[in-house]
Structure formats: C-alpha cells, structure tokens
Amino acid sequence: MNPAKPPSKRPGWLWPVPVALAGWELATRAAGDLSFPPPTTIFSRMREMWLSGPADRLWLTDAALTDIPASVGRLLAGWALAGLVGTTLGIALGRSPLLSRFLGPLVHFARAVPPPLLLPFFMALFAIGARMQINVILFGVVWPILINSAEGARHVDPLHLETAAAFGLSRGQRLLRVVLPSALPKVFAGLRLSLSLALILMVISELVGSVDGIGFQLLDAQRSYDLPGVWGTIVLLGLLGCAFNAAFLAAERRILSWHRAANQTT
Amino acid sequence: MIARRLLDSGPLCGALGAAGLVGAWEAAGRTGFISPTVFPRASAVLSRAAGLAADAGFLSCVVSTLGAWAIGLLLTVAVAVPAGFLLGTLPGLERAFGPVFEFLRPIPSVALIPPALVLFSDKVDMKITLIVYAASWPVLINTMYGLKEVDPLAKETLRAFGFGPAAVLWRVSLPSTAPFIAAGVRLAAAVALIVGISVEFLAGGAGGSGIGVFLIEAGGATDALEYIVAAALWAGVIGYLSNGLFVLAERRAFRWHTARTEVAR
Amino acid sequence: MLEISNLTHTYGSGPGSHHALGGVDLSVAEGELVCIVGPSGCGKSTLLRSVAGLLRPGGGEVLFNGAPVAGTPKDLAVVFQDYSRSLFPWMSVADNVSLPLRRKGLDRPRREEAALEALTQVGLEEAGAKYPWQLSGGMQQRVAIARALAYRPALLLMDEPFGSVDAQTREDLEDLTLRVRGHHAMTILLITHDIDESVYVGDRVVVLSGAPATVVGDLRVDLPEPREQIATREHPGFVRLRAEVGRLVRGPRPAAQHPTPETV
16 A cells, blocks of 8 residues: 555665675685685775876876776777667668568577677678777677567557558658657667677677777786786676666666656556 | 568568578679678588588587586576575565675676686586576576566465465466566576677687687688688577577467467557 | 454554554354445455455454454455456466365365366356456456355455446346355355445445445345346335435535545
8 A cells, every 4th residue: 555665775775785895805805715805905906907097187097098988989889889770770670561571580590699709700800909899799789679679660559650640740750759759668678688788798809809998908917817907897897887777777767758657657 | 462462471571581681692792792702602601501510520519509508597597596586585685685786787797707717627617607697697687577576466366265375486476477587588598608609719729619619710710701600600590499499488388478468568 | 254343454654654444343144245335445455355364454353253364264265356367367267266176175176076167157167278368357257256156165255346347247247146146155245336236236235434444334235036137226125225325425524525436
C-alpha cells in the first residue's frame, strides 16, 4: 500500500563500499602477495600515474592528458558512428518488409561474428592506429543498435501512423515525428548495450594493436610487472565505465521521459 | 503475380540478398574496382573457407574455443543462477553486495586479461575463469530482475492453498523467472565468446589453442586476409547456429511467456 | 464456522499510514453464502486476506472452526479477481486445477480425476490441455473457480471474482457459483462492490463503511429459490433490499455531495 523506498536509493546505501575496501586492504596486507597489492598502494600508484603533474594543468600528468583522451575519443567516435549508421539502417529495415527480407539474414549473420575477430581483419586491412580501432568499434557495436532500431520501427503503433496520415503529414514528417520517436526506446536499449561493448572493444583493440591509450598503458604495466599499475588502470577503466553508464542513463532519462510517463499510467 | 509471391518468401529473399552481396564482392574484385592484393575476392575466401573445414589444425582450434566456451557457460549458470536467487530472495544480502557489484560490473572484462596472464600458469584455466567472471553478470542481473517481476498475486495464490515458501520458490518463482534467466544466458553466451577469443589473442600460442590463436598466427602470412575472413565466416556460422538454437529452445520452453507478451503488445 | 471479532489493521505507520480496518465483527455460519459490499478502497480485500491468513492483522481475532487463523488454514480456497495473474501461465489448465491437490497428498491419477470433475462442473471439460492464456477472460475465471472447487474447501473466499469480465459472462458466472454451491456443502465469503450482485447471489449481505471499515449493516436476503437472473431481479424484495444496501453503502452523508461512482 505504501511502498517503501527501494533500499538502494536510500542515503547511506553506499556503506558496504568502505567496508569492502577496508576488508580488501586488510586481506591483501595479511596475504602479502605481490600480485594483489593493497588498495592504498594502488591508489597512490594511480595518483602517481595520472595526478602528479604541474598545478597549472590541474595536476594531470602527460599520460592522463594523452592516453585517456585518445582512448575515450576513439571509443566515442566508433560508438557515435555506429549509432548514426545503425539507427538509419535499422529504421529503413524496420519500415521496409522487402528490404528486411533481403538483408535481415545477412544482418543477423554479421551480428553473430564475435566482434574480437574484427581485430585481425582490420589490422591486416589498415595499419595499427586510430582508424583501425574506430573501425573495429564501429563494426563491432553497430549490430545491436541496428537490430533494436529495426525492431522498434517495425512495431510502431499502426493507429499512430494512421492518425498521422489522416492529418496529412508527409512521408518525411511521419518518419521523423512518429516512427523515430516510437522506435527511440528500443534504439536506446541498443545504444546502451553497444556502449559497454564499445568499451570492451576499445580495451581489447588497444591491448592487441596500439601504441597509446589506456589499454596500451595496461599492457605496458603488465610487461614491466608493475602490478599496482595494472590494477590502477583497471580501476580507471571501471570508473570510466561507471561514468559512461551514468551519463548515458541521465541522457536517456531526459530524452525518454515521455515514454516512462506513458508506461506508468497504463 | 508470381514475382510478387516469390518476393514474399523470406528464405528466398534472404538467399538472394546473400548471393547478391557475394556477387557484388566478386565483381568488384574481377573488374579491378578492389585489387585482390588489398582485399581477397569472394571466390578465394569461399574456397579457403571450404579448405578450412577439412583442415585438422583449424578444426582443433575451433573445438578448443568452443570447449572452453561451453564449460565456461555451464559453470556460469551453476554459479550465477543460485547467486541471483540468494541475492534476490534475501534483501539484506542484496543491500550488502549491490553497491560492490555496481563498482565491479562496469570494469570491461577484457581488462582483466593482463593481470590474469600474470596470475595463471595454465592458460585454459585462465580462459575459463575469465569467461565465468564476465558471463556471470548478465545471468546474475537477469535472475535478480526476473525475481522482482514475479507476480505477488501468483505467489499469494499458492500460499492461499497452504503451500510453504520452498514450494512457492519452486513452483512460482523459478518458472516465472526462467525466461529472464534464459535471456541472460543468451547474452552471456555472446560475452563468453568475446572474452574467450580475446584471451586467445593475448595469451597467444603459449600453452593454448583456439580460433584467436589461429588468427594471430595467420596474421603474419601474405594471404592473411583470406584466412581471417574465411575463419570469421565460420565463426559467424557457428554463432548464427548457436544463437538460433538458443532462440528456438527459448521459444519452445517459454511459449507461455512469448504468447502472453505478444498479446500484451 | 467463521468468527471475526474486532479485527483492525493499519498499513504503514506515521503520516503516510492507511487505517484500513477499524474493528470488524462478523460471524458466518456453516453453509452460508455471505456477500460483503462497501465503497471501493474500504478494506474489503484486507478483510479477506486476513481470513485467508495471507496477512497478519494488526489486532482482533479470526477464528476458523474454533481455532485462530495463523498461516493459511487447510480447507480454504481463494478465487481472486485477477484471474490472469492468479492462474499460472506456464501450466496447462488441468495442471493449474490439480496443483493445489498436491498439498492434499493425492496421487497423480486421483488429482487428474478431480481436476476433470471440477472442470466439467464449470463446463470446461474440453479445455484441460490448453493454456490459460489461450482462453477468454470468462473461461479463465471459470478455471480459477474449478481450481477452488477441486480443492473441496470448507470455506471459499472470492475477492471480486466477477469484476474483470463483461456483463453477460458475469451473470453466467454468478449462476455458476450458485449452482456449484448446491453440489458441495461449502461456505462462501464473496467480496464485491456491486450491490445488485451481492443481493442476487447472497444469503446475507454485510455492508462495510469506508476506511477504516466497520460493519454498518447486516441484511438477510429472503428471496425465493432458485434465483433467476430476470425473475429475481424484478422481485419486489430484490428492489427493496438493493435500495437498502445502496443507502448503507453511501453512508449517512448526503449522497449528492459525496457520490461514489462505483456504487451508482
């Protein structure tokens, strides 16, 4: 009758985090295993790697100013391109049954190819570098967006389309004002799936073939047996993942507010 | 009339689409639009793919990758489903672990390969461990989500007939969560393959084999692209078939679920 | 067989709390069909859930055959309004009906026999192999009734059982309830917000006030048996009882100022 607030939204829900950190610190100190440095060592190594620069650059080091933007730039470029291509093709496929019959099986086949296999392909096609990585991300993550958009565009409420036609909206207007908004929740579901996939592909592409970026830094730390550096880089990647996810959810909440409201009343 | 009817046939159009793509690809090579030294022709890739199907080395690599994938997925289900039920039915446990999970989950699983390379001496163990870690998330989260979606009235109905909590869990919570678990496993299957192949790339030939190892080794050859595209074709076929099997099994087992959601639409 | 004394219940606490039951007293004799009516949101369902042992009331006592209700009593079955949610979509109709019989320790053939018998009583002997979602709303509610009948409860609780079906189906289900009640020696507690329905099917109509609910009226229905949709509803006694119940449901307030849509 009076639903209690979900526990995870109450203030103070974060208490297990410091507890876990403290437990981790104690356990690693007790074990003394060099492969598992205590979190304090990891954090001080992270500070050293990225936050020990001059004050006029906000203490950011050269590594923080080159590797992180390089990685994030490639990730966002590949993901944004995939979003553009995937949504456009997906809506075309969703609205045209004929096109969908011809290309549908090919799309599903392409989606079934494990994305890491694109890596040797683009490495052989292009040289190592940003172009190769952006292509790997683009071709690796476009499929969930494409398939979801097609699904969304296919299931537009016919009554909405008929209403739009009855009011004399042109084909273009119908596409932009009715089909696209109706498909948007599905498009966002696809975009969200592919964002985490893009992060994975960014890391693996930098681990396998790169001369800069966070993944390269990770491999470099591993090769020099700098385990605090390895774990520190992983923490950084986790924080990046958190940040992307939070930013995406905030954007989705703003853009799809009508969808949630409509679904709550029905 | 006949043309119209032929265009309504899904499999025929799909085959035509695929044939058209292969034809255009071959034509681009033949006419010199794309030089075969830059990108191999369709005919070359297809004959290479046919050759790979009889290549013992390639086959053992495929078996190695799929074996780790299957074992990893089985272990994932064995670990993540009970964990999801525990977390989903004991709110205190979820409150304690939830925030920790929220920090672990966004870490891209492949980033764990470098430290794992240091920690594990056996590359097969390492591959399976990383697969289980990465694939557990979608199964765990879907299980917990599915448990939240269990209709309280369905549980109450059974309780009204005097059944205890164990019977409610077994007869209501488990069956109504099963479609969500299955969807999680299907997601996990794709993740497991991504992680498995990525591990093979980075661990290389040292103590392991697999599609990833095969491709890295082929990468040095002069006709590398031919091998890579042919192998990717086979990977696509395997992925397509396995996904199709998953979907088919889900549709058969959870007819009640799909039928109801379609009615609701 | 059922004694409810001074039953109270409040949901939540503090300013957001909802005082649903304000001391309900009610006793139901063996074999009676008692209808409970009241304005919507008055706590009818809370009362039923307390009797079923699905909810621990805040205060008061429910005695079932002389023993206080703790947990769900044996010999009790419930038919909910929302058949689509209370029938299990992953089971066939026959499995749905025979599921509760597992608790009675019957073996498989006995369960199947009982399920078929109950389905026959509600006219669905052909539908056993189908799934609930392949049936219409009225048929699904008949399955839910069959499930309760197969269990052979001493007390059957029905929570707005005909609230989600169309008018024609509703009349059919009302008559079905009256008919099966004749076959089994059952006590029925039927909750409804429909005044006509309460008078038509009930031996007694108990009227609850708005929340916090108390009993404001308890009327015996002395209409000729068997009841019949047209004849009973034009009987002068029916018209009089209906008006009486209607006035009780609306309460002492001037009706024009506080219309309650459900009871119009």
